[in-house]
Amino acid sequence: MNDIRRTILWVIFGFSMVLLWDQWQVHNGKKATFFPSPAQQTAPAVAAPGAQPTHADAGVPGGVATPATAAATLPATAPAAPVAPKERVEVSTDVLKLTFDTEGGSLVRSEFLKYTDTADKTRNVVLLDDSKDRIYMAQTGVVAGAVSGAFPTHKTVMTMSGERALKEGDNELVVKFVSPDVGGIKLVKTYTLKRGAYDIAVKHELTNTSGAPIAPQLYLQLVRDGNKLPGESSFYSTFTGPAVYTEAKKYQKVEFADIKKKKVDVEKASTNGYIAMVQHYFASAWILPEGVQRNISFDAVDIGATLADCCYRATFVAPLEAIAPGATKVVDATLFVGPQEEKKLELLTPGLEYVKDYGIFHMLSKPLYWLLEKLHGFLQNWGWSIVALVLLLKIAFYWLNAKAYASMAKMKAVNPKIMEMRERLKDNPQQMQQEMMRIYREEKVNPMGGCFPIMIQIPVFISLYWVLLSSVEMRGAPWALWIHDLSSPDPYFILPLVMTLTTMLQTALNPAPPDPLQAKMMWFMPLAFSVMFFFFPAGLVMYWITNNVLSIAQQWIINTRMGVPPQFNLPKFK
Numbered sequence: 001m002n003d004i005r006r007t008i009l010w011v012i013f014g015f016s017m018v019l020l021w022d023q024w025q026v027h028n029g030k031k032a033t034f035f036p037s038p039a040q041q042t043a044p045a046v047a048a049p050g051a052q053p054t055h056a057d058a059g060v061p062g063g064v065a066t067p068a069t070a071a072a073t074l075p076a077t078a079p080a081a082p083v084a085p086k087e088r089v090e091v092s093t094d095v096l097k098l099t100f101d102t103e104g105g106s107l108v109r110s111e112f113l114k115y116t117d118t119a120d121k122t123r124n125v126v127l128l129d130d131s132k133d134r135i136y137m138a139q140t141g142v143v144a145g146a147v148s149g150a151f152p153t154h155k156t157v158m159t160m161s162g163e164r165a166l167k168e169g170d171n172e173l174v175v176k177f178v179s180p181d182v183g184g185i186k187l188v189k190t191y192t193l194k195r196g197a198y199d200i201a202v203k204h205e206l207t208n209t210s211g212a213p214i215a216p217q218l219y220l221q222l223v224r225d226g227n228k229l230p231g232e233s234s235f236y237s238t239f240t241g242p243a244v245y246t247e248a249k250k251y252q253k254v255e256f257a258d259i260k261k262k263k264v265d266v267e268k269a270s271t272n273g274y275i276a277m278v279q280h281y282f283a284s285a286w287i288l289p290e291g292v293q294r295n296i297s298f299d300a301v302d303i304g305a306t307l308a309d310c311c312y313r314a315t316f317v318a319p320l321e322a323i324a325p326g327a328t329k330v331v332d333a334t335l336f337v338g339p340q341e342e343k344k345l346e347l348l349t350p351g352l353e354y355v356k357d358y359g360i361f362h363m364l365s366k367p368l369y370w371l372l373e374k375l376h377g378f379l380q381n382w383g384w385s386i387v388a389l390v391l392l393l394k395i396a397f398y399w400l401n402a403k404a405y406a407s408m409a410k411m412k413a414v415n416p417k418i419m420e421m422r423e424r425l426k427d428n429p430q431q432m433q434q435e436m437m438r439i440y441r442e443e444k445v446n447p448m449g450g451c452f453p454i455m456i457q458i459p460v461f462i463s464l465y466w467v468l469l470s471s472v473e474m475r476g477a478p479w480a481l482w483i484h485d486l487s488s489p490d491p492y493f494i495l496p497l498v499m500t501l502t503t504m505l506q507t508a509l510n511p512a513p514p515d516p517l518q519a520k521m522m523w524f525m526p527l528a529f530s531v532m533f534f535f536f537p538a539g540l541v542m543y544w545i546t547n548n549v550l551s552i553a554q555q556w557i558i559n560t561r562m563g564v565p566p567q568f569n570l571p572k573f574k
Contacts, residue, residue, distance in 0.1 A: 085157070086101060086102045086103040086157045087101075087102050087160075088100065088101050088102070088108065089101075089102065089160050089164070089175075090164065091162075091163075091164055091165070091173065091175055091193070092113075092164070092165050092166065093165075093166040093173055093193050093194075093195060093196075093197075094113070094166060094195055094196060095112065095113055095114050095196055095197070095198065095338075096110060096111070096112065096113065096193065096198065096337070096338075097110075097111040097113060097124070098110050098111075098193075098337075100160065100175065100177070100191075101130075102157055102158050102159070102160050102177065103154070103155060103156070103157050103158075104139055104140075104141060104153065104154030104155055104156055104157075104158065105140075105154075105158045105160070105177030105179075105189040106137055106138065106139040106140075106154050107128060107137065107138040107139075107191075107335065107337070108128065108129070108130040108137050109126065109128050109129050109130060110126065110127045110128040110129075110284075110337045111124045111125070111126050112124055112125045112126075112127065112282075112338065112339065115339065115472075115475065115476070116476060118475070118476075118485065118487070118488055119230070125282065127279075127282050127284065127337060127338075128284065128337060133307075134225060134227075134307075135223065135224065135225040135303065135307055135310050135311050136222075136223070136224040136225065136277070136284075137222070137223050137224075138220075138221075138222055138284060138286070138335055138337070139154035139220075139221050139222075139223060140154065140189065140202070140204065140218065140219060140220045140221070140333075141153035141154045141155075141156070141187070141218075141219055142185055142187055142206060142216045142217070142218055142219075143216065143217050143219060143317075144183075144216060144217070145215045145216055145217045145319055145320070149183045149184070149185075149214065149216070150182060150183045151182050151183045151184075151185040151187070151216055152179035152180075152182045152183075152185060152186070152187040154221075156179050156180070156182055156187075157180075158177040158178055158179045158180075158187075158189070159177070159178045159179075160175065160176070160177050161175075161176045161178070162174050162175040162176050163175075166193065166195060170195070171194060171195045172192055172193065172194055172195070173192070173193040173194075174190060174191070174192050174193075175190070175191045175193070176188065176189070176190045176191075177189040177190075177191075181209045183210075183214075184208060184209055184210030184212075184214055185206055185207070185208065185209070185210075185214060185216055185323075186206075186207045186209050187204065187205070187206055187207075188203075188204075188205040188207070189202065189203070189204055189205075190202070190203040190205070191335075198336060198337055198338025198339065198344070199334050199335070199336045199338070199348055200334065200335045200336075200337070201332065201333075201334060202332070202333045202334065202335050203330060203331075203332050203333075204218055204330070204331045204332075204333065205328055205329075205330050206218070206320070206323060206328065206329045206330075206331070207323075207326075207327070207328045208323040208324060208325050208326060208327055208328075209326075210325060211325050212325060213322040213323065213324055213325065214322065214323050215319075215320060215321065215322040215323070216320055216323070217317050217318060217319050217320060218317070218318045218320060218331050219315055219316065219317045219318070220275075220286040220288070220315070220316045220318075220333055221286070221313050221314060221315040221316070222242070222275065222276070222277045222284055222285075222286065222313070222314045222315075223301070223303070223311050223312070223313045224242075224277050224311060224312055224313075225307045225310045225311050225312070226241075226256040226260075226310070226311070226312055227307065228240070229279055229280065238279075238280045238357045238469065238470060239253050239278055239279075239357045240278065240279045240280070241253065241254060241255055241256050241277070241278060241312070242254040242256075242259070242275065242276065242277055242278070242298055242312060242314040243275070243276045243277075243278050243314075243354075243355060244266050244267070244273065244274070244275050244276070244296055244298075244314070245273045245274050245276075245350075245351040245352070245354060246267045246270040246272060246273035246296075247270070247272050247273065247350075248267055248270065249266065249267045250351065250354075251351055251354035252266050253278070254266065254298050254314075256312055259298050259299060259300050259312050260300050264298045266296060266298070267296060268295060268296055268297070269293070269294070269295050269296065270293075270294060270296065271290070271291050271292065271293055271294070272290050272291070272350075273294075273349075273351065274286060274287040274288075274349055274351070274352060275296065275314040275315070275316055276314070276336075276352075276355050277314060278355045278357070280357075280470075281339060281340055281470075281472040281475055281487075282338065282339055282340060282472070283336070283338070283340055283355040284335070284336060284337045285335070285336040285352060285355065286314075286316055286333060286334075286335060287333060287334040287335075287336065287348065287349045287352070288316060288318060288331075288333050289332055289333075292318055292331070293318060293319055294316045294317065294318045295316070295317040295318075295319070296315070296316060297313075297314075297315045297317070298312070298313065298314050298315070299312070299313055299315075300312055300313075301313050318331060334348065334349070336348060336352070339472040340355055340356040340470070340472050341472060341473075342356055342369060342471075356470050356471075356472075357466070357470050358463070358466045358467065358470060359462070359463075359466040361459050361462055361463040361466065364459060364460060364463035365463040365464075365466050365467050365470075368389070368460075368463055368464050368467050369467045369471065371389060371392070372385055372386070372389050372467060372471075373473075375388045375389055375392075376473075381478075381479065381480075382473060382474055382477040382479070382486055382539070383477070383478070383479025383480060383483065383486055383539070383542060384479070386468065386486075386539055386542050386543050386546070387542065387546050389464070390464075390543055390546040390547050390550065391546070391550065393460065393461075393464070394547070394550045394551075394554070397457050397460075398554070400456060400457065401457075401551070401554055402554070402558055406558055414439060414440075417439055418436060418439065421435050421436065421439065422436075461547065464543065465540065465543070468537070468539045468540050468543055469537070469540060474486040474487045474537065474539045475487040477539075479538065479539075479542065482494070483495070483538050485538070486537060486538050486539035486542070487537045487538075487539065488537060488538065489534070489535055489536065489537060489538065490538045490541065493534055495538055495541040495542060495545065496530070496533045496534040496536075496541055498545055499530060499533050499541050499544055499545045499548065500527070500530040500533070502545055502548035502549055502552065503526045503527075503529070503530050503548060504523075504526065504527070505548075505552055506526075506548055506551060506552050506555075507523060507526050509552065509555055509556070509559075
């Protein structure tokens, strides 16, 4: 039974590793190794450089008429204004450097002044970008509703006004884009940036310059290519792609592959929530006020780019009431472009904190993050905060661990009897099983007693794993000595080596199984698991080392108290 218990644990461990590896492959845009899904469809056709904007690029999805396909009947319009040459304008605050394109007044680049690139510390992190290597933009515009028409879209060249930099002593910076009269609608977009903030207030003013009522629709969209992030690890990965949140269906991640296959299953209309583009540590999101009707769509589009897999779009379309001649309709929105700082996300809109990917144990991860943050407030060092958090968890689970290790100690005490009996009755398996059960009854040993207490703790430590992997606070945070970034692998591989040694020590403290195959598995599985930690962030390796050391200490103390002296069982692979 001791062998059965150990085998069950290794099977669970091995199968978990298989599932984790399979999901890493999927998250990295590769085919699943063990549980493959149907082959992905071919990427959308890419227009040649310099080609005219396609239908998808000119408007929005969901059956809404676009300027390229509008019917001939239009409201009376004023003479078209001359088209000004488009230009890109750089605007900066204390935390953001943004680039706007006067074509549509779109946000086409965002640089975070407080976050440096992990690969090149001389460069800041860039999220939104419109370059040869990346397509990632935030766009808005107006399209026709029930009545056909061509209105100002994100392809309409606008006139920009406002300051280019946040002045000393000012708390706000206002940038305005004014469109020409297109189809009887004049659009004014006003971006208000605040000191120290990553959320941008975006006001849309739609003025009816025609002589008849117009019922247009406002769209807000995030467009991004589906390529992997530079330097993304193959050994661990968080979600990259679109997401949507509504009160009805809560937070839903949308895979690029599902968009391409047109298999997206999300709520199509709502009066609340947001759409987002999510990646490790950072996110962007469009947020409309509560009560504003919005249609939700995700699609793959061709914008004439040269990237291999371009592009994917998350869109809100807000139908508006008819605007009387000479009247103005105002629609406020919020554009978030920034790091996934949980507290700040919670304050912006319900559910926005879910863009910080905690995996399946979100309800456990949130209180663990709260506790980690409190420890950091006291210790002022994220590395020591990780050590303190694991220590507190070990204290909280002390009695469960004590029960598990006590059961293991009893098993170790009777192991000589079991080994002698197995050798004596190796030719009579049935009698061997009966004799084994008799020994367990007489010694009052439960072979499975060490499994349940440990299995209860697995979700907690998986949750802590996701907290450390997902928290942007770890990014660039030093610990001590040579560890200057807890979110990056140890440059000298010292921590992974220590982690491997503690894993081997912990394995050696367990009694060696009589079956040679089980003995090999008992050593090979932890060693294989340790290899992956050479590529894990230093903060995660620290967490696992601390857990190993505390587990070894507790097991050693309990074995000694029960009169079972700790003994190292080295592998024998004969």
